Amino acid sequence: MRIINRKPSRLTALALGLLPFVATIIGYAIASHYRRLDNPADKLLPSLESIGQAFWRMAAIPDRRSGDLLLWVDTFDSLWRLGTGMAVSTLLALSLGIAIGFIPHVRSALAPYLATFSLIPPITILPILFITFGLGEMAKIALIVIGTAPVMIRSTAQAVLDIPREMIIKAETLGASVWQMTVRLVIPQVLPKMITALRMGLVPAWIFLISAEAIASTTGLGYRIFLVRRYLAMDVILPYVVWITLLAFLLDRALLLLSRRSFQWHHLGSDAL
Amino acid sequence: MLKSFAKASLLAAALSLPLSVGSVQAEEKKDFKVCWSIYVGWMPWGYLQDSGLIKKWADKYDINVEIVQINDYVESINQYTAGEYDGCSMTNMDALSIPAGGGVETTALIVGDYSNGNDGIILKDKTELADIKGQSVNLVELSVSHYLLARALDTVDLSERDLTVINTSDADMIAAYATSDVTSVVTWNPLLSEIEAQPNATKVFDSAGIPGEIIDIMMVNTETLADNPAFGKALVGAWYELMGIMSSEGDEGVAARTAMAEASGTNLPGYDAQLATTKMFYTPAEAVAFTNAPELPSTMKFVAEFLFDKGILGEGAPSPEFVGVSFPDGSIYGDKNNVKLRFDPSFMQMAADGAL
Numbered sequence: 345m346r347i348i349n350r351k352p353s354r355l356t357a358l359a360l361g362l363l364p365f366v367a368t369i370i371g372y373a374i375a376s377h378y379r380r381l382d383n384p385a386d387k388l389l390p391s392l393e394s395i396g397q398a399f400w401r402m403a404a405i406p407d408r409r410s411g412d413l414l415l416w417v418d419t420f421d422s423l424w425r426l427g428t429g430m431a432v433s434t435l436l437a438l439s440l441g442i443a444i445g446f447i448p449h450v451r452s453a454l455a456p457y458l459a460t461f462s463l464i465p466p467i468t469i470l471p472i473l474f475i476t477f478g479l480g481e482m483a484k485i486a487l488i489v490i491g492t493a494p495v496m497i498r499s500t501a502q503a504v505l506d507i508p509r510e511m512i513i514k515a516e517t518l519g520a521s522v523w524q525m526t527v528r529l530v531i532p533q534v535l536p537k538m539i540t541a542l543r544m545g546l547v548p549a550w551i552f553l554i555s556a557e558a559i560a561s562t563t564g565l566g567y568r569i570f571l572v573r574r575y576l577a578m579d580v581i582l583p584y585v586v587w588i589t590l591l592a593f594l595l596d597r598a599l600l601l602l603s604r605r606s607f608q609w610h611h612l613g614s615d616a617l
Numbered sequence: 618m619l620k621s622f623a624k625a626s627l628l629a630a631a632l633s634l635p636l637s638v639g640s641v642q643a644e645e646k647k648d649f650k651v652c653w654s655i656y657v658g659w660m661p662w663g664y665l666q667d668s669g670l671i672k673k674w675a676d677k678y679d680i681n682v683e684i685v686q687i688n689d690y691v692e693s694i695n696q697y698t699a700g701e702y703d704g705c706s707m708t709n710m711d712a713l714s715i716p717a718g719g720g721v722e723t724t725a726l727i728v729g730d731y732s733n734g735n736d737g738i739i740l741k742d743k744t745e746l747a748d749i750k751g752q753s754v755n756l757v758e759l760s761v762s763h764y765l766l767a768r769a770l771d772t773v774d775l776s777e778r779d780l781t782v783i784n785t786s787d788a789d790m791i792a793a794y795a796t797s798d799v800t801s802v803v804t805w806n807p808l809l810s811e812i813e814a815q816p817n818a819t820k821v822f823d824s825a826g827i828p829g830e831i832i833d834i835m836m837v838n839t840e841t842l843a844d845n846p847a848f849g850k851a852l853v854g855a856w857y858e859l860m861g862i863m864s865s866e867g868d869e870g871v872a873a874r875t876a877m878a879e880a881s882g883t884n885l886p887g888y889d890a891q892l893a894t895t896k897m898f899y900t901p902a903e904a905v906a907f908t909n910a911p912e913l914p915s916t917m918k919f920v921a922e923f924l925f926d927k928g929i930l931g932e933g934a935p936s937p938e939f940v941g942v943s944f945p946d947g948s949i950y951g952d953k954n955n956v957k958l959r960f961d962p963s964f965m966q967m968a969a970d971g972a973l
Contacts, residue, residue, distance in 0.1 A: 383719075383720045383721060384720060385718075385719055385720025386719065386720060387698060387715075387718075387719035387720075388698070388699045408928060470789065470792070471789070471792035471795075474789070474792050474793060474795070474796050475792070475795055475796055478796050478797065478798045479755070479783070479785075479793055479796050479798055479799060480798060558786060559785065559786045559789050560755065560783055560784065560785040560786065560789065560793060561783065561784055562781065562782070562783050562784065567784060570784070570786075571758055571759065571784055572929075573691065573695075574691050574714075574715075574757075574758075574759045574760065574929075575714045575715050575718065575719075575759065575929045576694075576695045576698055576699075576715055576719060577929075
């Protein structure tokens with residue numbers, strides 16, 4: 345049988361999926377071992393054991409100065425910022441995206457501007473954000489929104505444009521108003537694509553969250569990483585990176601699950617990653 | 618399945634091997650690399666490379682020395698600690714916490730200067746240090762700014778509990794000060810003078826209040842130096858030749874300082890103003906005297922206690938004395954069996970004696 349027609353069994357698929365992860369861990373352990381032969385206190389690639397200890401210390405032992413469990417405080421604050429930012433972006437994408445996609449005059453007015461605006465690297469205008477929104481939570485959320493909303497709005501608008509013209513004509517023939525078409529036709533068609541846009545938007549959102557926290561902050565996952573980077577504490581940074589990756593992965597899977605549950609008709613087609 | 622697993626782990630090992638051989642091996646060698654970052658007292662390092670002075674001295678000892686500028690200060694120290702460079706310019710505090718705390722035995726080769734007003738605390742619309750109580754203070758956490766704040770608070774019987782520290786990137790400090798919710802900052806030059814120039818800003822404390830505690834040093838790997846004295850001699854020889862030129866008011870001195878000023882993004886008067894708040898050791902004799910002075914051990918004790926208190930003196934450090942620091946008179950602060958930072962003026966002494 346040709347290789348493209350051979351399907352792995354469930355167990356093989358699971359093992360194949362785990363393989364690169366295990367290989368990475370083994371590769372790391374080997375490199376770390378050799379570095380620590382030279383210098384037992386090496387900070388760049390600490391042993392898996394000391395990474396585990398550092399993770400335990402961050403997650404379960406109250407901080408000497410503040411008495412907080414740092415990992416959970418950082419996680420909660422970061423997720424709050426990320427969640428608020430993405431909620432604002434989603435609302436913007438729904439309202440503006442549908443307006444741009446559905447109403448030609450709004451499209452003419454906003455589409456070129458949005459296309460231009462979405463190309464500005466948000467980090468470069470940070471000082472303006474600071475002076476407008478201050479240094480607190482607002483500026484961090486604003487950075488996430490500016491970084492993710494334009495692209496999400498554009499993909500939502502595109503999703504509206506992709507609705508088969510026949511459906512809209514049929515709704516008009518049946519005498520639907522613009523509002524009725526928006527609520528009964530456009531929104532249901534757009535929502536699953538909205539979730540896809542949200543999943544795509546989460547990738548830059550994490551980047552902007554971490555950058556915002558690195559610049560001025562007192563808590564957060566990005567804050568902690570950039571703080572301990574000052575003394576090369578990779579034993580804290582590496583588990584934080586793994587933790588962030590895990591959170592991002594779980595968020596992504598949860599959204600996918602939500603989409604599959606709520607919009608089964610949208611997932612009838614081909615395989616999706 | 619098993620076979621591919623074995624293959625994959627071999628491949629991973631091969632890929633990760635370069636990571637493990639990057640560290641400096643102790644042996645005699647010909648090629649050396651040191652790194653530095655932009656700061657008033659370190660601009661001579663860039664000039665040494667550009668003017669060819671370092672090449673002249675390296676040739677004299679038949680070695681090659683490359684001086685590399687790195688744009689991010691902490692990154693430069695991390696690179697040195699990881700073994701990419703044989704030496705790096707840094708402060709006494711960061712030398713203790715990063716390379717020494719990370720087990721890389723490090724020697725203070727050239728004690729270049731100390732901050733004498735280059736680091737300071739600025740309050741907005743307030744004029745007394747004691748007014749800082751209850752405020753949010755923006756600074757680069759765990760840096761010398763943080764240390765300066767801790768030392769300043771001691772003088773007015775306050776502690777960090779009386780205020781909130783907000784970690785703020787130095788790159789954004791000036792923009793941060795412009796926002797209304799920032800009322801106090803701790804930072805260093807040239808940011809300090811830029812912020813102090815704002816009409817509502819008052820500098821309430823600066824490093825001139827703790828002279829000789831924030832020291833800027835060329836740190837080198839102890840083993841590399843021990844195996845290759847020529848490396849130390851070339852760096853020290855070139856450095857003090859340039860110090861002689863730089864401190865003169867003749868054309869050559871002005872030309873050197875102008876080049877350094879431009880490299881740091883200012884002009885000659887701006888650079889001279891920064892030099893005025895920096896106590897440069899232009900002669901090796903001054904630097905040797907400072908290194909031998911009895912104040913240095915007590916400064917390092919303050920620093921070690923500060924680092925321990927903040928939990929950054931190496932992992933699982935049971936006390937401030939966890940990392941040993943040795944001084945020229947043979948005395949040791951901290952653990953005698955774990956000496957990782959050495960103040961050794963012998964190379965600077967050679968320069969003072971004209972023996973290079």
